[in-house]
Amino acid sequence: MSDGDQRTLDLLRRLDRMPGPHHMEFPDGFDYNRAEARAGKLSERLTREFGFPCPVSPAQDASSYFSMGIDAQATEAGGHLGIRLSNYGDLASITTPARGGLNDDLHGDLDEAVAEGAISQADRIRVETALSDLGYVLVQQRPLQRRYDGVHTDWVWAGEPTWWVRFFYYL
DSSP: OOHHHHHHHHHHHHHHTSOOSSSSSOOTTOOHHHHHHHHHHHHHHHHHHHTSOOOEEEOSSBSEEEEEEEOGGGSTTOOOEEEEEESSTTEEEEEOBSTTOSSSSBOSSHHHHHHTTSSOHHHHHHHHHHHHHTTOEEOOHHHHTSBOOSSOTTOOOSSSOBHHHHHHSBO
């Protein structure tokens, strides 16, 4: 495991221990209205950057409050890009489908996605810069796809739990 993946897993484990209500959707102090406003700003920014609507999709019963996509027509590489915004620690994740899948088979990180032509370096920089400018912390897919080994051992999971499910998916 790379040092970067290990640092990411350390961060996820710290966030996993945050106090919260009796469910895992969000920690104490989560401000939905603030999160919604920031997601709206990100949507507006990406719509300007890519010249194509990047609407926000709210989620319910999930550990990520909003997602949005960048249509394949708007990207230099001609591939759909997904963005998930977690309810924890201002985490964000960019998904780039591998081998033609929609979201079942994702690249492990953006370096791999650029190398395989799923995202151009210019589009990567545009998305990463927009996320960074709005205070999001980008998390790569590889550590998120590892088996969840956090503190919520009594949670009833649908399927095999991963860190992706814990922080970016429906619970």
